[in-house]
Amino acid sequence: xxxxxxxxxxxQAGLRPSASEADLHAILHAGRIRLHQLALAEQGLAxxxxxxxxxxxxxxxxxxxxxxxxxxxxxxxxxxAMGSSQYGTALHASDVDLxxxxxxxxxxxxxxxxxxxxxxxxxxxxxxxxxxxxxxxxFQQDGVDVDLNLVxxxxxxxxxxxxxxIAAALTVPDRIANTWxxxxxxxxxxxxxxxxxxxxxxxxxxxxxxxxxSSGHAA
Numbered sequence: 001x002x003x004x005x006x007x008x009x010x011x012q013a014g015l016r017p018s019a020s021e022a023d024l025h026a027i028l029h030a031g032r033i034r035l036h037q038l039a040l041a042e043q044g045l046a047x048x049x050x051x052x053x054x055x056x057x058x059x060x061x062x063x064x065x066x067x068x069x070x071x072x073x074x075x076x077x078x079x080x081a082m083g084s085s086q087y088g089t090a091l092h093a094s095d096v097d098l099x100x101x102x103x104x105x106x107x108x109x110x111x112x113x114x115x116x117x118x119x120x121x122x123x124x125x126x127x128x129x130x131x132x133x134x135x136x137x138x139f140q141q142d143g144v145d146v147d148l149n150l151v152x153x154x155x156x157x158x159x160x161x162x163x164x165x166i167a168a169a170l171t172v173p174d175r176i177a178n179t180w181x182x183x184x185x186x187x188x189x190x191x192x193x194x195x196x197x198x199x200x201x202x203x204x205x206x207x208x209x210x211x212x213x214s215s216g217h218a219a
Contacts, residue, residue: 031200046180095145
C-alpha cells in the first residue's frame with residue numbers, strides 16, 4: 001500500500017517507489033500526489049473509498065444548507081461554506097465550516113454573542129491574515145458540528161476568493177487522491193501530518209493564499 005508508480009510524472013513530483021511507509025512520507029514531503037502516481041491497486045482502493053463517502057458528502061451538503069438558513073434567521077448574511085465539505089474531500093468525521101462578514105450592527109464580541117445567543121456558542125477569537133479578528137462560534141446541525149467564523153468584510157472577501165480558487169482547481173481525481181491520503185494519515189493517528197497535508201493542498205491550489213503566505217500575511 002501507498003506505493004507510487006516509477007514513471008515520469010512520479011519522478012517530477014520527487015516520489016520514488018519504496019516501502020509503503022516511506023512512500024507516505026515521500027508524499028507528505030512533496031506536498032501533493034496525483035491519482036495516476038499511485039500504483040494501480042491503490043488507485044482502486046482510493047476510488048472505492050471515495051465512493052463510500054458519497055452519502056456523507058450529501059449529508060454534509062444538506063446540513064450546510066440548513067445551517068446557513070438557521071444562521072440567516074439570526075441576522076448572519078452572506079455565509080460561505082469552507083473546508084473539506086466544500087472541496088469534496090470530507091471524511092466520515094468531517095464537520096462544516098462557515099464564514100460570514102460581521103453584521104454591521106455588531107460592533108464588538110458582546111453584541112455578536114447576544115445576536116447568536118441560543119443558536120451558537122462562542123469558542124474563541126483568532127486572527128486572520130490582515131490581523132483582524134475571527135470570532136469562532138459553534139453549533140450543531142442535524143448532528144453535524146458547525147464552526148461559524150465571523151470576520152471583517154475585507155477578510156471575508158479574501159476567504160471567499162481562496163475557497164473558490166481551491167474548489168475550482170481540484171479535479172475529481174485530485175479529490176480522490178487527496179481524500180485517500182487524509183484517510184491514511186487519520187488512520188495512523190498522524191494529527192500533525194494530517195494538518196500539514198490539508199495546508200499543503202490549500203497552498204497548492206490557491207494563488208492568493210500562496211501570495212499571502214509569501215508576504216508573511218498568512219501563517
